[in-house]
Amino acid sequence: xxxxxxLEWDQTHLWHPYTSTTHPQQTYPVASAKxxxxxxxxxxxxxxGMSSWWCAIxxxxxxxxxxxxxxxxxxxxxxxxxxxxxxxAVELGKLLVERILPEGMDRLFxxxxxxxxxxxxxxxxxxxxxxxxxxxxxxxxTISRGYHGDTWHAMSVCDPxxxxxxxxxxxxxxxxxxxxxxxxxxxxxxxxxxxxxxELVAVHRDELAGIIVEPIVQGAGGMYFYHPMYLExxxxxxxxxxxxxxxxxxxxGFGRIGELLATYFTDIKPDIITIGxxxxxxxxxxxxxxxxxxxxxxICSGEAGCFMHGPTFMANxxxxxxxxxxxxxxxxxxxxxxxxHIEQKLRDGLTPLQELSxxxxxxxxxxxGVVEMKEPVDMERLIPDFVEEGIWVRPFGRLVxxxxxxxxxxxxxxxxxxxxLSHVLRAHDR
Ligand SMILES: *Cc1c(COP(=O)(O)O)cnc(C)c1O
Numbered sequence: 482x483x484x485x486x487x488l489e490w491d492q493t494h495l496w497h498p499y500t501s502t503t504h505p506q507q508t509y510p511v512a513s514a515k516x517x518x519x520x521x522x523x524x525x526x527x528x529x530g531m532s533s534w535w536c537a538i539x540x541x542x543x544x545x546x547x548x549x550x551x552x553x554x555x556x557x558x559x560x561x562x563x564x565x566x567x568x569x570a571v572e573l574g575k576l577l578v579e580r581i582l583p584e585g586m587d588r589l590f591x592x593x594x595x596x597x598x599x600x601x602x603x604x605x606x607x608x609x610x611x612x613x614x615x616x617x618x619x620x621x622x623t624i625s626r627g628y629h630g631d632t633w634h635a636m637s638v639c640d641p642x643x644x645x646x647x648x649x650x651x652x653x654x655x656x657x658x659x660x661x662x663x664x665x666x667x668x669x670x671x672x673x674x675x676x677x678x679x680e681l682v683a684v685h686r687d688e689l690a691g692i693i694v695e696p697i698v699q700g701a702g703g704m705y706f707y708h709p710m711y712l713e714x715x716x717x718x719x720x721x722x723x724x725x726x727x728x729x730x731x732x733x734g735f736g737r738i739g740e741l742l743a744t745y746f747t748d749i750k751p752d753i754i755t756i757g758x759x760x761x762x763x764x765x766x767x768x769x770x771x772x773x774x775x776x777x778x779x780i781c782s783g784e785a786g787c788f789m790h791g792p793t794f795m796a797n798x799x800x801x802x803x804x805x806x807x808x809x810x811x812x813x814x815x816x817x818x819x820x821x822h823i824e825q826k827l828r829d830g831l832t833p834l835q836e837l838s839x840x841x842x843x844x845x846x847x848x849x850g851v852v853e854m855k856e857p858v859d860m861e862r863l864i865p866d867f868v869e870e871g872i873w874v875r876p877f878g879r880l881v882x883x884x885x886x887x888x889x890x891x892x893x894x895x896x897x898x899x900x901x902l903s904h905v906l907r908a909h910d911r
Contacts, residue, residue, distance in 0.1 A: 484522045514541035517890045527873040530883045530898045535732045537763025540889030546762050549806035553799045562795040569801035583750045588777035590770045591796040595731040595757035596630025598768035602753045603634050606691040606725040612783030620688040622657045628701035640702045657681050666706035675714040691725035696743035700732040704851045704880050709746040716749040725752040735759040736816045738847035762807030767800035823848045830899035837910040848887035854879045870901035
């Protein structure tokens with residue numbers, strides 16, 4: 482197949498995320514990717530500003546990760562997890578418990594994608610309430626502008642306006658939404674920020690199983706960073722009303738925001754954590770839902786006698802092996818220093834864009850730099866210009882953002898990302 486034939490087949494037959502078959506989006510054929518450079522079939526090279534949506538952190542085709550996965554493929558690529566276990570699953574679990582997760586959060590359920598790990602978390606909370614005899618506690622409270630995945634219950638706790646609620650209304654389980662926290666990360670804390678959530682929980686106390694949020698960083702729902710004290714307030718509310726507190730750390734986990742988990746920006750622990758995305762360094766899909774022994778044992782003491790879930794590809798050995806290698810590689814280096822350095826460079830480089838008439842706000846946290854525009858951007862015009870600049874940046878809505886592979890990107894590559902992005906936004910601002 483020539484590249485043109487490949488593209489034509491792709492446009493005719495393959496759906497890409499959120500695309501139409503009648504008006505397909507332009508797609509760029511990737512021949513290879515190494516480090517932070519994506520090479521297209523026509524030979525053009527793009528510096529990666531997206532980490533393939535939070536996932537890749539060490540650079541594409543990292544020799545250590547590649548050998549972890551190929552060695553694993555050589556002797557055990559996959560095996561069912563029902564009734565069987567294996568070293569990669571156990572060793573990864575031990576590493577997560579000993580080095581990544583908060584103390585006491587040591588009961589793990591592996592699954593094959595972030596959305597599924599959120600479904601698992603919500604089911605855990607409902608089974609937990611049932612085991613305590615609290616029937617009817619099947620709803621969740623959350624905050625606006627969240628994103629938790631595209632499967633049924635996961636999308637039901639996504640932002641009700643910007644996601645698919647109106648489209649699927651009537652078929653989605655109803656949940657309760659408090660406004661997005663007003664106090665931003667780094668701003669002064671105002672305890673009044675919690676009032677709407679407190680009122681909402683008090684009203685729906687007899688229906689709620691838990692509260693689910695993305696801690697500190699709201700990702701695909703708005704790239705917004707809020708105050709850690711809000712999370713401490715949620716903890717107090719959950720304790721008061723016997724609700725489970727679920728932190729969806731799928732985007733925030735594994736160092737991206739300057740801590741291994743957003744939880745560590747607070748003095749509290751949630752009851753359930755979901756992790757995914759960067760968990761395998763961008764090699765394979767793998768996620769995990771984590772809770773405490775007390776909650777796990779309570780769930781299993783209920784009517785069902787077990788936790789009711791079991792994905793076919795649960796704990797895939799190649800995914801577990803590459804995840805373990807990725808986490809060990811992360812922890813063996815000064816990830817914290819690297820993230821801090823990148824945050825400073827993003828802040829210095831992107832803040833001047835605040836003077837553009839079309840820009841509403843520039844904000845940075847960890848290895849995330851966001852330029853929020855006043856109006857939704859025209860992706861079909863912006864993306865080709867970014868490609869022309871030799872950078873891979875994919876905005877959505879009003880958000881143009883960089884989230885580079887923080888363990889791999891060089892200063893020079895980061896400068897080129899920032900300069901290319903600035904150049905395009907300035908040109909479009911005229
Ligand atoms: C990406 C994401 C999900 C969904 O993960 P998938 O692997 O795409 O199913 C859920 N929650 C958060 C916070 C995410 O960023």
